Structure formats: structure tokens, C-alpha cells
Amino acid sequence: xxxxxxxxxxxxxxxxxxxxxxxxxxxxxxxxxxxxxxxxxxxxxxxxxxxxxxxxxxxxxxxxxxxxxxxxxxxxxxxxxxxxxxxxxxxxxxxxxxxxxxxxxxxxxxxxxxxxxxxxxxxxxxxxxxxxxxxxxxxxxxxxxxxxxxxxxxxxxxxxxxxxxxxxxxxxxxxxxxxxxxxxxxxxxxxxxxxxxxxxxxxxxxxxxxxxxxxxxxxxxxxxxxxxxxxxxxxxxxxxxxxxxxxxxxxxxxxxxxxxxxxxxxxxxxxxxxxxxxxxxxxxxxxxxxxxxxxxxxxxxxxxxxxxxxxxxxxxxxxxxxxxxxxxxxxxxxxxxxxxxxxxxxxxxxxxxxxxxxxxxxxxxxxxxxxxxxxxxxxxxxxxxxxxxxxxxxxxxxxxxxxxxxxxxxxxxxxxxxxxxxxxxxxxxxxxxxxxxxxxxxxxxxxxxxxxxxxxxxxxxxxxxxxxxxxxxxxxxxxxxxxxxxxxxxxxxxxxxxxxxxxxxxxxxxxxxxxxxxxxxxxxxxxxxx
Amino acid sequence: xxxxxxxxxxxxxxxxxxxxxxxxxxxxxxxxxxxxxxxxxxxxxxxxxxxxxxxxxxxxxxxxxxxxxxxxxxxxxxxxxxxxxxxxxxxxxxxxxxxxxxxxxxxxxxxxxxxxxxxxxxxxxxxxxxxxxxxxxxxxxxxxxxxxxxxxxxxxxxxxxxxxxxxxxxxxxxxxxxxxxxxxxxxxxxxxxxxxxxxxx
Numbered sequence: 001x002x003x004x005x006x007x008x009x010x011x012x013x014x015x016x017x018x019x020x021x022x023x024x025x026x027x028x029x030x031x032x033x034x035x036x037x038x039x040x041x042x043x044x045x046x047x048x049x050x051x052x053x054x055x056x057x058x059x060x061x062x063x064x065x066x067x068x069x070x071x072x073x074x075x076x077x078x079x080x081x082x083x084x085x086x087x088x089x090x091x092x093x094x095x096x097x098x099x100x101x102x103x104x105x106x107x108x109x110x111x112x113x114x115x116x117x118x119x120x121x122x123x124x125x126x127x128x129x130x131x132x133x134x135x136x137x138x139x140x141x142x143x144x145x146x147x148x149x150x151x152x153x154x155x156x157x158x159x160x161x162x163x164x165x166x167x168x169x170x171x172x173x174x175x176x177x178x179x180x181x182x183x184x185x186x187x188x189x190x191x192x193x194x195x196x197x198x199x200x201x202x203x204x205x206x207x208x209x210x211x212x213x214x215x216x217x218x219x220x221x222x223x224x225x226x227x228x229x230x231x232x233x234x235x236x237x238x239x240x241x242x243x244x245x246x247x248x249x250x251x252x253x254x255x256x257x258x259x260x261x262x263x264x265x266x267x268x269x270x271x272x273x274x275x276x277x278x279x280x281x282x283x284x285x286x287x288x289x290x291x292x293x294x295x296x297x298x299x300x301x302x303x304x305x306x307x308x309x310x311x312x313x314x315x316x317x318x319x320x321x322x323x324x325x326x327x328x329x330x331x332x333x334x335x336x337x338x339x340x341x342x343x344x345x346x347x348x349x350x351x352x353x354x355x356x357x358x359x360x361x362x363x364x365x366x367x368x369x370x371x372x373x374x375x376x377x378x379x380x381x382x383x384x385x386x387x388x389x390x391x392x393x394x395x396x397x398x399x400x401x402x403x404x405x406x407x408x409x410x411x412x413x414x415x416x417x418x419x420x421x422x423x424x425x426x427x428x429x430x431x432x433x434x435x436x437x438x439x440x441x442x443x444x445x446x447x448x449x450x451x452x453x454x455x456x457x458x459x460x461x462x463x464x465x466x467x468x469x470x471x472x473x474x475x476x477x478x479x480x481x482x483x484x485x486x487x488x489x490x491x492x493x494x495x496x497x498x499x500x501x502x503x504x505x506x507x508x509x510x511x512x513x514x515x516x517x518x519x520x521x522x523x524x525x526x527x528x529x530x
Numbered sequence: 531x532x533x534x535x536x537x538x539x540x541x542x543x544x545x546x547x548x549x550x551x552x553x554x555x556x557x558x559x560x561x562x563x564x565x566x567x568x569x570x571x572x573x574x575x576x577x578x579x580x581x582x583x584x585x586x587x588x589x590x591x592x593x594x595x596x597x598x599x600x601x602x603x604x605x606x607x608x609x610x611x612x613x614x615x616x617x618x619x620x621x622x623x624x625x626x627x628x629x630x631x632x633x634x635x636x637x638x639x640x641x642x643x644x645x646x647x648x649x650x651x652x653x654x655x656x657x658x659x660x661x662x663x664x665x666x667x668x669x670x671x672x673x674x675x676x677x678x679x680x681x682x683x684x685x686x687x688x689x690x691x692x693x694x695x696x697x698x699x700x701x702x703x704x705x706x707x708x709x710x711x712x713x714x715x716x717x718x719x720x721x722x723x724x725x726x727x728x729x730x731x
Contacts (some may be wrong), residue, residue: 255598412601415602419602420598458671462623465623466622480589482712492663498715
């Protein structure tokens with residue numbers, strides 16, 4: 001860690017003066033609250049955390065980060081921010097890097113429990129710039145827990161998203177806030193955000209590390225990214241790794257699904273990987289991966305991955321009950337069931353869904369899924385509702401136009417994505433109808449099927465071709481990948497139906513047994529530890 | 531931004547690899563990418579060209595990928611509306627309507643050479659997914675070629691793409707399209723097993 005406390009460019013609080021403007025969540029602030037008062041428990045906390053970081057005691061750092069910080073926040077800082085960084089700095093040798101880390105947590109706490117002011121948002125951006133700057137250009141020799149490093153990237157992207165939403169609500173802004181937007185127009189700029197994430201990926205050489213690992217020349221996954229023996233820092237490497245997931249998310253927020261998936265490509269999500277270690281990272285990865293595939297019409301792929309993660313959450317969520325991320329886990333869980341319901345309504349590959357996941361899905365969405373198959377106005381309303389509930393918080397990245405009349409544009413990006421999604425649904429509106437007829441026949445003439453569908457023959461031919469087109473996606477290498485379980489071909493005027501026969505589901509049986517064994521083994525491990 | 535534009539002639543690959551998110555290279559990139567982050571800078575004719583090329587890339591979903599990135603108020607432009615309608619016809623395999631509409635918009639589409647051929651290739655792709663034997667009028671409508679030109683077109687594909695022409699029983703001519711796993715689903719490899727053990731990418 002840098003030993004001198006050199007905080008000239010970071011000390012925004014003293015430069016701008018602190019008290020948050022009223023009406024932005026600061027109203028409830030305790031009048032007797034003194035941001036420079038450091039209670040003993042906080043003193044102990046920073047002193048210990050600082051020492052553990054210096055001693056590279058990852059286990060203790062993790063305990064304090066996940067445990068003590070939350071407990072102290074619950075007990076003492078429900079309605080107020082933690083003590084200012086200036087106030088705690090003397091207890092940690094004014095250490096520059098520690099102060100950056102402390103402020104990162106300080107802002108995260110403000111975002112999570114209070115409501116950040118415009119100024120705090122800008123200050124937090126500055127703090128991330130300084131922090132990532134040190135990691136990218138300085139010499140950092142810390143070992144930090146993966147959980148913390150993941151949270152940094154995750155929070156960085158979250159605050160960017162939050163700023164874009166905040167900035168786009170122009171109508172309710174005060175004069176002072178508008179001025180701030182103008183003055184700090186580079187804060188949370190989309191290029192800046194992408195550049196930091198990209199720089200972390202590149203500087204960490206994480207893609208090369210993953211490549212070399214495939215050839216057996218490097219260990220990364222086996223050690224969860226830590227360096228237990230060499231003692232070199234895991235910070236840049238892991239920030240680079242998690243930045244790939246951060247980039248996927250940012251690109252999804254922008255509606256650029258293709259680029260998003262490309263950013264994630266170095267991580268092979270079909271394998272166990274470091275992204276599995278922290279549940280938040282695993283869920284964020286699969287949620288955005290699945291969503292991007294859904295928007296790219298690769299339904300079967302989305303279904304497969306949603307199924308896997310939902311099964312995982314179903315089995316293991318009980319172990320995360322005490323985690324500060326538990327609410328977030330449950331929320332993403334619900335959202336992914338909604339996305340799974342959408343995927344299965346467009347592409348009824350129910351055989352890809354494990355039975356426990358399926359029964360959860362039926363409990364939650366059976367009625368809605370029946371409606372979605374109908375393709376009337378009510379069906380669209382359900383698609384609309386589920387998409388709106390489960391989609392990422394899309395953003396418009398361009399800076400606001402600060403000219404009268406001021407308008408809110410925070411919904412624009414979401415409305416566009418929704419509209420295009422519903423457009424896709426509309427193009428597929430006749431497919432479930434034709435599918436249900438095809439299921440009843442092994443061969444049927446075009447004329448007869450057209451009569452059932454109440455359309456003329458040329459129209460029926462277009463519907464059948466649409467089915468084929470929509471049920472085949474093109475993957476990133478240009479290969480055609482089939483999505484349908486029910487297939488057919490036409491020879492002249494006769495439709496021949498081929499349904500893949502239900503296969504005895506040994507896989508489910510084995511999977512269940514494997515999971516049971518895994519549970520037993522982890523149970524045994526725990527006993528040994530105690 | 532607002533800096534003086536330099537006369538540089540890097541390739542897009544170079545530009546992007548040096549600094550993928552630098553707004554200062556936007557002018558250089560303008561011919562290649564859509565300026566998704568700054569709708570004010572979006573050049574309509576260039577985006578139109580990109581969208582036409584995206585239509586030509588079907589069955590890949592480039593066109594909808596582009597629409598996800600173009601702000602809604604920009605999509606309201608007349609030329610974009612036309613292209614969106616054209617894409618809708620292609621997505622729903624209504625080739626007859628597509629060619630009618632395309633004929634009306636020739637001036638927009640002519641900008642990009644090879645447009646017709648690209649759409650014909652897409653139509654043939656969809657037909658090959660669907661048909662083992664396709665009646666001649668269905669093919670004619672899909673690729674918008676008739677009579678002698680169609681005979682020639684088919685001859686070419688008989689020689690080069692494995693098409694076979696067949697007389698049907700007193701009715702229209704039939705074209706036997708090459709076998710593939712989509713029009714012969716029984717050729718499909720057995721990957722249908724539910725929850726996968728191995729996950730092919």
C-alpha cells in the first residue's frame with residue numbers, strides 16, 4: 001500500500017462542503033450527527049481492517065468486510081453515513097489506498113441505506129477514478145477477498161446505471177443540481193465507465209491468463225484467483241476478471257447484447273469458474289447472459305442457463321440467508337423465473353427444464369404462461385408485464401440537454417427495448433397456433449392445415465416458414481442452431497411432422513444423485529471444520 | 531470532443547483496438563459503426579446504409595441488433611420506417627409483400643450493391659429449412675424471378691448447388707432442395723437429451 005496519505009485530489013468533501021441538500025433523503029438526518037466524530041467501535045474497525053490488509057490476511061479481511069461492516073452499519077449507521085474519511089485517516093497512518101477503499105465502502109453504504117445527493121454521486125465517481133487509477137498505474141500488493149472485488153465492480157456499474165437514471169429525470173431537478181450536472185459533465189460518462197472496465201481487463205491480462213490456463217500453463221480457477229504462495233496481489237487480476245462481467249452488464253443496459261456477450265466470451269460459463277465463487281457474480285453473469293440470448297432469439301441457450309442457475313439457487317439459497325446480498329439474490333431469482341416463462345412461451349422446450357425448477361415455475365407463472373400462448377391483447381399485456389418486471393434497468397447514456405423545456409427521458413431506453421421485444425412477439429404470434437395443430441399430426445396437407453388455421457394457403461406457407469426462421473438462431477460463428485423441439489418439413493403440399501421423442505430422463509436422475517452427494521460431502525466438510 | 535479533427539486513415543480494427551471507447555475517433559468510425567451513445571451525431575444516410583447491410587445479413591439478427599441501439603425518435607424518420615417494414619416482411623417470410631415494397635423504395639436500396647442477391651439468398655435459406663420439395667410458384671414468389679430468368683436461375687443452381695428439378699403429377703414443376711438436417715430432421719444428431727451433461731459451445 002502507498003504509505004503516504006496524499007489526498008489532495010480526493011478530498012472532495014472539504015472542497016465542496018458536505019451537508020446533502022434537503023429533500024434528497026438527507027431530511028431524516030440526525031441533527032446531532034457529526035460526520036467527524038469517530039466512535040470507538042469504528043476506530044477499532046478501521047485499525048483492525050487496516051492491519052489485516054497490511055498483513056494480507058484475506059480470511060480476517062473477509063470477516064470484517066462481510067460481517068463487522070454490516071453489523072456496525074446496522075447498529076450505528078442506519079440513518080447516517082459512516083464517519084468521514086478525514087476523521088478516520090489518522091488511525092490508519094493516513095494511508096492513501098486504505099482511505100480510497102474506506103470511501104468506496106462509505107459511498108456504497110450511502111447508496112444502499114440512505115439516498116445519495118448529486119454531489120455525493122460525483123464524489124463517488126471521483127473516488128472510483130482514484131481507486132482504479134491506483135490499481136491500474138500504481139503498485140498494489142494487497143490481497144483482497146473476491147467478494148469485495150466483485151462488489152467494487154458491481155457497485156461501480158450500479159452507480160453508473162443509477163446516475164444515468166438520476167440525470168435523466170430533469171423535471172424535478174433544483175437549480176443547484178442542474179448546475180452540478182453541467183459542471184461535472186464528465187462524471188459517470190459512458191466512455192469513462194467503459195474505458196475503466198476495459199482498461200482493467202487489458203491491464204490485468206486476464207484473457208491471456210484464462211487462455212494459458214486452458215493449456216495447463218497457469219492456475220487461476222483452482223485457486224479462485226488468489227495467489228497463496230507467491231503472495232502477489234490478486235486485486236488487478238480479479239478486477240479485470242469481474243470487469244468482463246461488468247462490461248456484459250453495461251452493454252446489456254445499453255441494448256448492445258452482441259457486444260455484451262463478446263465481452264464475456266473469455267469466461268467459459270459451461271464450466272465451473274471463478275465467477276461461480278461469489279454468488280452475486282454468478283447470478284449477474286447468468287442473468288445478463290440469459291437476457292442477451294433471449295433478445296438475440298437464442299431461446300434454448302437462455303433456457304438452459306436459466307435452468308441451471310435457478311436449480312442452483314433453489315438448492316443453495318438457504319446458505320445465503322445471512323448474506324447482505326440475500327434480498328438481491330431473491331429478487332434476481334424471481335426475475336429469472338419471469339424470463340424463463342417468456343422463453344418457454346416463445347420456445348416451448350420444457351424438456352430442458354429440470355423438474356424442481358419446472359414445478360416452481362408452474363407455481364409462479366402457470367396461469368400467465370397459458371395466457372401468453374393465446375396471442376391476443378391479454379397475452380401481450382402479460383409479455384409486457386413480465387418483460388418490464390424482469391428486464392435490466394436500461395439507460396440512455398448520452399448527456400442531458402439542459403435547455404428548456406426540461407423533460408424526463410429516463411424511460412426512453414426501456415420503452416424502446418420493450419417495444420422491439422413486443423414487436424418480436426407479434427411476429428411470432430401465429431406460431432403457437434400452428435404448433436398446436438402440428439402436434440396432432442404426423443402428416444397433414446397444406447390445404448387442410450390452412451383451413452384449421454383459418455388462413456389461405458399462401459399465408460399458411462409463410463407462417464410455416466416463419467416458424468422455421470424464428471426457431472433457428474444464428475450463433476456468433478454464423479452457425480444455424482435449432483431451438484424447437486417440434487420440427488417438420490414440407491414436401492410439395494404435405495407437411496411432415498417430426499417430434500423429438502421424449503427420452504427417458506436418466507440425466508435428471510443422475511443429476512439429483514450428484515447433487516445429493518455434493519450436499520452430503522459439504523455437510524461432512526462442515527462437521528470436520530467445527 | 532470539439533477537438534480539431536485529424537486526418538488519419540487507420541483501419542477500423544486499428545482504431546477500435548487502440549481505444550474502443552474514445553469519442554474522438556467517432557468521425558473516423560462514422561462509416562462503420564452507429565454512434566449509439568450520441569444520437570445528435572448520428573448521420574442518417576450512414577445509418578440507413580448500415581441497416582440495409584443488416585437486412586442483407588439475414589438470417590442473422592443484425593437488423594434488430596441495430597434497432598436496439600438507435601433511439602426511438604431517430605427511428606421515426608421516413609427511411610427507417612420503410613426499412614423496418616421491409617425487415618418485418620422478411621422476418622415473417624412474406625416475400626411477395628417484401629418485393630412489392632422494395633420496388634417502391636428502390637432509390638433507398640440501390641445505394642448498396644448486391645441487395646437483391648443477398649435477399650434471394652436469404653429466401654433460399656428459409657426455403658431450404660422448410661422444404662424438401664418446393665413448388666415452382668412458391669420459389670418464384672420468394673426470390674421474385676419468373677419465366678425464362680427463373681429457368682436460368684434454376685439451371686445455375688442445378689449445376690452448382692445440388693438442386694434437382696422434378697415434374698410433379700400434372701401440376702407445377704417441383705424443385706428438390708439439397709438435404710440438410712433442417713429439412714430432414716431425422717438427420718439431426720441426437721442432442722435432444724434434456725439436462726445436458728456436457729455443454730457444447
